[in-house]
Amino acid sequence: MNSNRKTAVIKGNNQESKMNATTSSLIRYAGLSAMVAGIIYAVVVGLFHQPNILLSVTTTQWAVVHVLATAMCFLFLLGITGIYVRQAKEAGWLGLVGFLLYSLSWALTASFTFAEVFILPLMATEAPALAEGFIGIFASSAGETNFEVLANLWTLTGFLYMLGGLLFGIATFRSGILPRWASGLLAAGSLLSLVAALLPLEHQPKVAVPVGIALAWLGYALWSERRGQASIRPRS
Template sequence: MNAKGKNSIKESKTKMTASTLMRLAGLSAMLAGLCMVIMGLFHPVNIPEAVTTTTWVNVHIAATAMSFFGLFGMAGLYARQAEKSGWLGLTGFVLMSLWFGIVMPFSFTEAFILPRLATVLPEFVAGFLGMFTGVPSKVELGVLPTLWNLSGPMFILGPLLFGIATFRAGVLPRWAGGLLAFGALLIPVGAMVPAEYQPEVALLTIALALTWLGYALFSERRERSSEVVPGKVSSQLSQTEAK
């Protein structure tokens, strides 16, 4: 086999690997969206009494998983349309990724640490939950309140910009991008409804859009004839020439 045949096989394998990574990223985005649905439907009210319940723990395990899968999923969604989404898509991608990155340690703390501290350090638990409800904390929480306050605008601007960029790019389903942007506009509305309904208003529309985009990326059909066949043909021709 000559050098040309080897290069063709390497190029084919590279393209197959990129396609596989895109599918995995799409699957990750779908899982992130489904975890967000769980949060929207079952998130308890942020009160100390709820911290020790099974529902609280399970919901925040789902939130931790959402952040993990969301980071990889967003990378794939952006990479798929990077050329056409422009600076708007890049900005939305960065903001949404930062939001996932901030939410992950918060959710991990809520799932695995707060329940253990509920009876030992109730003031810390109440202060931690106060970041979400606006109640001043009696204990010093350091930089945590600042980080959480920054995450709010990220969760509005990130989906809004990325959704608009997706709609304009037309690479992934336009209406999924439009739904993502619309969900971002609903987030401020969530602050006006009773606390028990806020997760549904703020999360479910974005969750649906993220799941839709992930499914589109996961199920997208590549023209495998242009990815695999040329490499095999070149390899066969090279072997024939060598003989």
């Protein structure tokens, strides 16, 4: 009986160790996703995004930036999930609310960036007036075509981005698991979206740089963590 019980305990410990190791690996790869997405956001979107005007829409630079931006949104969703899972207990309800709001903002952003790269260039060629109206969603200007519903949805996306990033950054800072400087930068950078509308069109994307750096930093911290050995150590 004792031998069978010890065998069962050993098997249970081995299964638990394998699950912990798998979870640890998934979290680390989520960190890699956040790191790559943060670099794209800070460098590609923040520094190379063209002004939201009709002349930009049909350029190669516009296509490349928005293809990468679309992929970035999905990488962010994976990365943010890993960051949250790593600190779920310590982050508490504030972390959960911030995570949900921030994730929703990136999911909505993905739909807009997809339209910008695959639909908007066709509109610019075939129906310029329609394209002007769509661009007006991002430039806060009204065109001949009314996109009021989409404009309101984009405004909501910006609000979710700002509030979700702020709450998620504060919760991550309070949890003390990942770098607090990066967490503080995420919270502060998210608030910078408030001043984006006050900047000239060519400088508005630059407000993405601090947030991109913060999320890449948090992703790197998650990726470089070495918890695997501790998590798979058998219990005595």
